[in-house]
Amino acid sequence: MKLPDKTCPIEEAIARIPDGATVMVGGFGVPGTPFTLIRELVRQGQRGLTVIKNDANERGLGIDHLLANGQVARLITTHIGLNPRAIAMLNAEEVEVEFNAQGILAERVRAGGAGLAAILTDIGLDTELAQGKQQIEIGGKTKLVETALRADVALIHADRSDVFGNLAYVATARNFNPLMAMAADLVIAEAETVLPLGGLTPDAVHTPGPFVDHVVGLAALSEEYAVVRR
Amino acid sequence: MKLPDKTCPIEEAIARIPDGATVMVGGFGVPGTPFTLIRELVRQGQRGLTVIKNDANERGLGIDHLLANGQVARLITTHIGLNPRAIAMLNAEEVEVEFNAQGILAERVRAGGAGLAAILTDIGLDTELAQGKQQIEIGGKTKLVETALRADVALIHADRSDVFGNLAYVATARNFNPLMAMAADLVIAEAETVLPLGGLTPDAVHTPGPFVDHVVGLAALSEEYAVVRR
Amino acid sequence: MVARAAREIVPGMVVNLGIGLPTQVVDHLPADFPVCLHTENGLSGIGPTLQPGAADRNLIDAGGAYVSTVPGSAFFDSAVSFALVRSGRLDLTMLGAFEVAATGDLANWKIPGRFSPGAGGGIELAQKARRVVVLTSHTDRAGNPKLKAACSLPLTARGCVARVFTDMAVIDVGPGGFVLRELAEGVSLSEVTEATAAPLACPDADIARF
């Protein structure tokens, strides 16, 4: 048995995303954001996207390019306070924004990746985030039904990948990446380094290769990773 | 800031388990079973335990000692086919056994560790495992409510630990250990090697230290780990 | 039948082989065949089975056999392992059976009063693998058919089986029930029909042999 090679040119991988797709994007702030994949999605210009991402990055970074280019119809997120454009587009109703508690967004994505229908939680029960959500009683206590999130596509940034798509992340660049890498029908991972089979220790793999469809090696690191912006 | 030292003598750690406790035990077959912690629990003799473990080990191994010693009132598990004593005790109603689909047991434990109330799934809907479980409709489809499992105590086997309780597992000895290490009020980990702070790479930690209460270093490896039994 | 079942595996698949006959399928694949074998206790990329003398005490498959890794293997916990199964990343599973119904229902985990070890990971494999095929003897030890109009034993999953490989035949489960696809060398159509306790369609005039 030999594991197959999933390396792929970036143009080809991103071209598989149709207009109207739901796209999960890894990253929390700068670390772990797949800047290069996002740039290619901006270049190709698919429209009407639903984007699922923890935050809206900052102006001029990451998914802000998608917002500026009018490609995003809907954003499912937890906090967009560092991106004035996202706030302005929300206020002008140019993009629909659904806010989640951060750990609940993580769990909804994970539930999608785990093939579950939903999770039950008391998080946000006393807040306006509970509005419109199904509630059920478990052992006499009210819980919110938080439905699983799956996407057509997940865009992932990894530090290292092997050609089969086993991924490893570094430091706080891990964040939502391993969760989203399980929760989409098409998973595209950009990697700073692409290793041959056997290049990653099996115990140190963060995302097992069977979840990943395409591996895009990064020839150069996006300048959007530059330390210090604010 | 300096992270505290959680190393602890085994007698002291296990003595914190009361009669009647619910105890999660890591392991799938031999790998990852905390044989030494189990032996101390047998020696101390706490009774009326509810044990949550993937399997019942084999005769003469692991939790079979707890069964033989009459310490187990109830077993929540997925498969006990390799332990004739467990099967016999089930048939004689000497121990109450609750069977789960394996991945659902994993998810119920994980949900407990993640502070969720339950998960919703269609797994087992057409089987007798669905009997007696709450069902709800999500988007017009029937789902089973699988409630979260938490325990008073989790007994974990790790390959390496640092003194703060960061844990790393090897190979298929990982299995239920990282899930259970998040899902109990008191988490006791035995480790083949206990390292000083900084001995584990932060990216390679499988169970973060904040989840772990006591670290027990193993002076010698239990002979129950011996390769080949059948 | 095991050699024939091995041809069911398409290059690039992620495959879980159940305990028993299915495990032997791997012996009929070329050494460099591009496939990823998954075991539910937490490994993608199973390598060859090892003799005890060469075994790693921490490295087994879900059936307890000492296995090895290949370049590109990954270890993960039991939740991730079944996440892979339930979320559609398992292309194929090959399972054993006590009974298969003409509707695709599968019973393979419990015989009330005789055999009740628990379902293990079988329910999720049967319910969620993209394709479920069964490898089994055509009849049980007493000679009773295992392929039936309906299962009498507790179900593992409903309507899950796509194809059955037996010592007598390759049989698909179609919308209208069992469909004969191939016959084993030396087995006649009437023999397999007689050993099957449900209608067996035979659309091909010239039935293939394996």
Add this chain to the structure above:
Amino acid sequence: MVARAAREIVPGMVVNLGIGLPTQVVDHLPADFPVCLHTENGLSGIGPTLQPGAADRNLIDAGGAYVSTVPGSAFFDSAVSFALVRSGRLDLTMLGAFEVAATGDLANWKIPGRFSPGAGGGIELAQKARRVVVLTSHTDRAGNPKLKAACSLPLTARGCVARVFTDMAVIDVGPGGFVLRELAEGVSLSEVTEATAAPLACPDADIARF
């Protein structure tokens, strides 16, 4: 008040410090103080904040500051990070506030029409940390009290706040409402009572100063 709040941290705790004033608490702890600082973007064991020249582009806290690790740090994904919070492994969180009610209700994430960036991880920290304390100016920029009988802004969590540290006082949230525990140097009882828009019990005749 920040120095006073630092004394709230007991050796051995796992602590999450919210953005703003709470982050500064760490500067008032001894270098070898036994505490584990958690940040919700996936790190236990936060080390000192770094200047950009020394920073690691992949290592930030939830507020975006460049931080470092300590011996024994661990990285994890966002699901594990909040599992730690929701399952009771976070001993203490220190948060900012727009409003704190005498019932312990907290509002700190939204001012309708003016400030709606989303709640981030605040709801889970407020609802699930074993102990929630607030660090805030006693009044807002316009001089309006932040401690009130009831919150008028959208809630972060109900009944969660145990103690409030302000520039004027240390105030507990008891079953009967706000209870004055300490006064800042130079602040009188009548000043703090006047700046608080809810009854303020003062059980100690000889009130401590900080």
